[in-house]
Amino acid sequence: MTFNGDPETISRSFNLAVCPRRAYYVRKRKTANGAYLIHLSELFQIDDLGEVIWSLCDGETPVADMIGRVRQSFPQTEGIELLQYVASSLLFMARNGLLEPWWPLTLPPAIESATFDKPLAALMQEFHKDKSTPWDQPLTRAVSEKVQIRFFRICYESYWAAVSDKRHAMNELTFRNVWAEKVVLTKDAAVQAWANEFGLQRWYFKPQENRIVMSLGKSVYEGDVDHRL
DSSP, X not given: OOXXXXXXXXXXXXXXXXXXXXXXXXXXXXXXXXXXXEETTEEEEEOHHHHHHHHHOBSSSOHHHHHHHHHHHOTTSOHHHHHHHHHHHHHHHHHTTSXXXXXXXXXXXXXXXXXXXXXXXXXXXXXXXXXXXXTTTTSOHHHHHHHHHHXXXXXXXXXXXXXXXXXXXXXXXXXXXXXXXXXXXOHHHHHHHHHHHHOEEEEEEETTTTEEEEEETTEEEEEETTOOO
């Protein structure tokens, strides 16, 4: 899965301090014939060393540290050869869409505050576990606003993870506004679109614990509504 090139030229092709991250939509599969990375309809076979490199593309490990950790698994490999292999493999993955682009991909800071939005509340109510009682009815306005912020933050995180080109992703405030507009235009269509896009099944708020619980697809998210990161 590598390509040939001068080691010095390859090593200058990216910053050794960068932390490569596996693309969200790429999956690894192991078969009797070896390991593969799957991107849409394309298959890329990787060897044992390639598997180690792929496992280290967690968005937290700098390339410089990656080289050192790969050396521990393959001590017999010469230093310059190892540098060339790691660098060329990462560039190959990046060029084939297997890694996120090289620019910083940290989730944008959460919005500090947002007024309570009735259209968004209407959308939330459609998925609330107890539709007979509006989720915000027994809560103070301040608490209702925090619950709404946290609800949409969790959904925004799901949206952000799915966007392939983060440069063109909406920020969180725009994300909220877009969905509020959709609910105003046609509530039923917006509710269906929300269910399809996020796989939201149900959610509820635990006032005594100040915690929100959401089921999105196969994942369950639970957290304090005061935690906005």
